[in-house]
Amino acid sequence: MTEIDESKTLKPTKTERRKKFTNLSNIEIKPLYTPEDIEDFNYDLDLGTPGKYPFTRGAYPSMYRGRLWTMRQFAGFGTAAQTNTRYKFLLEHGTTGLSVAFSLHTIYGYEADDDEALGEVGKEGVSIDTLKDMERLFSGIDLSKISTSMTINAPASILLAMYIVTAEKQGHTADKLRGTIQNDILKEYIAQKSWVFPPEPSMRLIIDTIEYCAKSVPQWYTISISGYHIREAGSTAVQELAFTLADGFAYVEAAMKRGLDVDDFAPRLSFFFNSHNNFFEEVCKYRAARRIWAKRLKNKYGAKKIESMRLRFHTQTAGVSLSAQEPENNIARVTIQGLAAVLGGTQSLHTNSFDEALCLPTEKAVKIALRTQQIIAHESGVADTVDPLAGSYYVEWLTNKMEEESEVYFEKIEALGGVIPAIKANFFQKEIATASYKYQREVEARVRTIVGVNDDQLREPCATPLLKIDEDVAREQIENLQRLRDQRSNEKVQAKLDALKEAAKGTENLMPYIIDAIREYASIGEVMATLKDVFGVYVEDSIF
Amino acid sequence: MGEKRKIKVLVCKPGLDGHDRGAKVIARALRDAGMEVIYTGLHQTPDMIVQTILQEDPDAVMLSMLSGAHKALCPVIMEKLNENDIDDVLVSVGGIIPDEDKPFLEKHGLKGFYGPGTELKTIVEFVKNNLKR
Numbered sequence: 131m132t133e134i135d136e137s138k139t140l141k142p143t144k145t146e147r148r149k150k151f152t153n154l155s156n157i158e159i160k161p162l163y164t165p166e167d168i169e170d171f172n173y174d175l176d177l178g179t180p181g182k183y184p185f186t187r188g189a190y191p192s193m194y195r196g197r198l199w200t201m202r203q204f205a206g207f208g209t210a211a212q213t214n215t216r217y218k219f220l221l222e223h224g225t226t227g228l229s230v231a232f233s234l235h236t237i238y239g240y241e242a243d244d245d246e247a248l249g250e251v252g253k254e255g256v257s258i259d260t261l262k263d264m265e266r267l268f269s270g271i272d273l274s275k276i277s278t279s280m281t282i283n284a285p286a287s288i289l290l291a292m293y294i295v296t297a298e299k300q301g302h303t304a305d306k307l308r309g310t311i312q313n314d315i316l317k318e319y320i321a322q323k324s325w326v327f328p329p330e331p332s333m334r335l336i337i338d339t340i341e342y343c344a345k346s347v348p349q350w351y352t353i354s355i356s357g358y359h360i361r362e363a364g365s366t367a368v369q370e371l372a373f374t375l376a377d378g379f380a381y382v383e384a385a386m387k388r389g390l391d392v393d394d395f396a397p398r399l400s401f402f403f404n405s406h407n408n409f410f411e412e413v414c415k416y417r418a419a420r421r422i423w424a425k426r427l428k429n430k431y432g433a434k435k436i437e438s439m440r441l442r443f444h445t446q447t448a449g450v451s452l453s454a455q456e457p458e459n460n461i462a463r464v465t466i467q468g469l470a471a472v473l474g475g476t477q478s479l480h481t482n483s484f485d486e487a488l489c490l491p492t493e494k495a496v497k498i499a500l501r502t503q504q505i506i507a508h509e510s511g512v513a514d515t516v517d518p519l520a521g522s523y524y525v526e527w528l529t530n531k532m533e534e535e536s537e538v539y540f541e542k543i544e545a546l547g548g549v550i551p552a553i554k555a556n557f558f559q560k561e562i563a564t565a566s567y568k569y570q571r572e573v574e575a576r577v578r579t580i581v582g583v584n585d586d587q588l589r590e591p592c593a594t595p596l597l598k599i600d601e602d603v604a605r606e607q608i609e610n611l612q613r614l615r616d617q618r619s620n621e622k623v624q625a626k627l628d629a630l631k632e633a634a635k636g637t638e639n640l641m642p643y644i645i646d647a648i649r650e651y652a653s654i655g656e657v658m659a660t661l662k663d664v665f666g667v668y669v670e671d672s673i674f
Numbered sequence: 675m676g677e678k679r680k681i682k683v684l685v686c687k688p689g690l691d692g693h694d695r696g697a698k699v700i701a702r703a704l705r706d707a708g709m710e711v712i713y714t715g716l717h718q719t720p721d722m723i724v725q726t727i728l729q730e731d732p733d734a735v736m737l738s739m740l741s742g743a744h745k746a747l748c749p750v751i752m753e754k755l756n757e758n759d760i761d762d763v764l765v766s767v768g769g770i771i772p773d774e775d776k777p778f779l780e781k782h783g784l785k786g787f788y789g790p791g792t793e794l795k796t797i798v799e800f801v802k803n804n805l806k807r
Contacts, residue, residue: 234689234690234691234741234743235690237690238690240690245719246690246717246719247690248689248743248746248747248750249689249741249742249743249744249745249746249747250689250690250691250741250742250743250746253741253742253743254691254741254742322692323692323694323716324690324692362695363694363695364695364698364699450695452790453790453791454789454790454791455791487770487789487790487791488770488772489770489772563698563699563702566695566698566699567698567699567702567703570699570703570794571794574793574794574795580791583791584791584793596772596774598772599742601746670715670716671715672713672714672715672716673713674685674697674698674701674702674711674713
C-alpha cells in the first residue's frame, strides 16, 4: 500500500480528551485506522468464508440467519423446587436453554449439613445433595427436548451422573441428552478457586468424562473451557483469551495422551467467554479466539475433521462491570456487552440482570435481561447478516493484535512447562492480580470513567428491591437430606462407594462407578469424600 | 500503639466464596499505604480465622464476603473472639452486604460494610480512623 497520503494517517493532536487512548487490555488505540494497518491482510487466509477454516467470521455458514443464538439465562437459588419454578418462568418467557447455578456447598461437594456449608446453602445457587434434588429440579421439564448447561467443576462428573439418571427416570437414554458441564478445573486454580482435588487427579476425572461421553452421551459438550471467571477475577481481555485457549490446549493434550483421537473428542469441547465494556475489543477477542483455535487444532494437533477446528462458545456479560450505584445504568451496559457477543458470533448468551451487584436477580430484573437479548435479536437488525464488522480496518487490526499478544502468552506458558506448572508457579494468579489492581487504580485516578460511580455526578439514593434467600432453605434442604438417608439402602450406597474407591486407586474410567453410586442415592458429599480419600486435596499459595 | 510500628491488617476470605478479586486489591492497597498485610487465602472457617488472629495479633481484620453467608458466619467469628477475650481488634466486613443487614452486623460489633465501587483510599482511611488500639 503506497497510495496512502499523509492526510489519511491522523496523528493524535493536543486537543484530544486524553493523552493516550487504551482499551482494557492496555493496547493503545490510534485516532484512525487505514489500509496501512492491515497491510498483509489476506481475505482467504485471515478470514475465510463463515463456517469454514479458520472460522474468523463465524462458526457456521449462515449464523443467525439460520438459527438465533440460544438465550440461556444462568439461574439457580434456594431449593430445587424454588429453582424449578424459576426455570418454568424463564421457559414461559422464551428462554431456549437452561443453565444451572449451583449452591457453593454443591460446587465444593459438601452436604448441606456439613460444617463447611454453614450460611451458604441456596445463597448463590440451587442446593443439590442427591439425585432426589436433581429429580425435583427438572420435574415437569422434558430433558430430551431442552439443552442444559451446568456450571459445575470439581464434582462435574457427579452432577452429570445425576443428570443422566434423572433423564433415565424420565424414560430417556443418554444419547438423547444435550447440554454442557463446565468441567474446566484449570481455570478454577487460575481464577474462580472452586477446586477440590490436586490438578493431576482432576485432569483424570475430566478426561474420564470426555472418554465416557464420546461413547455414551455423544451430544453432550464435555467441557466449557472458560475465560469468564478469569476475566471476572481481574484479567485483561488478552489475558482472558490467551489463558483460556492455553487451558483448551492442555485438555486436548491430556486427552490425546490418554490415547483418544483428537477428532473423536475435540468437536465436543466448547468455550465460555466474558463480554465486558469495550465493545470492539470484545468483538475482536471472539474473532481471534476462533482463528487461533482452528489453526492450532489443525496444525499442531493434526485434527482432520472441520468440527474439531470449529470453536463454539457461550458468552455471559461481565458481572464485574455492573455497578451497585445507580443500578439501572447496568441495563445499558448489558445491552452493549450483549451486542458485542452477538457481533462476535456467540452460540449462546446470558445477559446479566441489572441488580446483580446487589443480590441474586429478582424476577423483574431477569425478565429485562432476557428481553434485552430479544431486542438485539429481533429489532436491531444485527443478526441479519454474518459478521458485519469484518473488513473494518480497526476490527481486523485489533483481531490480529489480540492474536499476536496471545501468542506471546502461549510462549511464556510453554517456557514455564505448560499450564499446570504455570499454575503451581502462580504465574496466572499474579498476572491477574496485577491487572486487576492496575485497573482499580486507573478507575480511582479517573483515567477510566464508570458512569454513576466515579464521574462525580449527583447520586440518586438507590432503592432496588432485593431477592432474599431465607434461612429456611438450609433447614428444608437438611431435613430432605436426612430423610433420604433413612429411606435409601445405606448398605448398597456403601458398597457402590467402596467400588468407586477401589477403581479410583487404579486407572479405570470412573464415570460408570459414579453413576452406580448416584443411582443408589449416594450424596455428592459422600462421593467427593470417597475420592478425596484417594486423591487428596489441593492447597493454594495465598498470594496477592 | 507505638508510632514506629506499622498497622497490621489481616485480610480474610471466610466461607466457601471464591471471589477474591476485591480482597486481593484491598490487600495491595493497604500494603501500598504502608501497612503490614497478611492475606489468609480462601475457604477460612471461623475457627481458622480466630486461630490466625490469635497467632498474628493484627490491629484490624477485614472480612471479604460476597456469597451471602455474612449473617451466618460473622456472628460466629465475633463470638469466638469474645471467648478468647479479644476486644481491641477492629473487625470489618465488606463485599456484598445489603443495607438491611447492616444493623444486625453492627450489633455484633462489625464495621465497614464497603461494597462494589468503593474507592481504595476510603478503605485505607477507614482502617486508620477506626483502630481500637
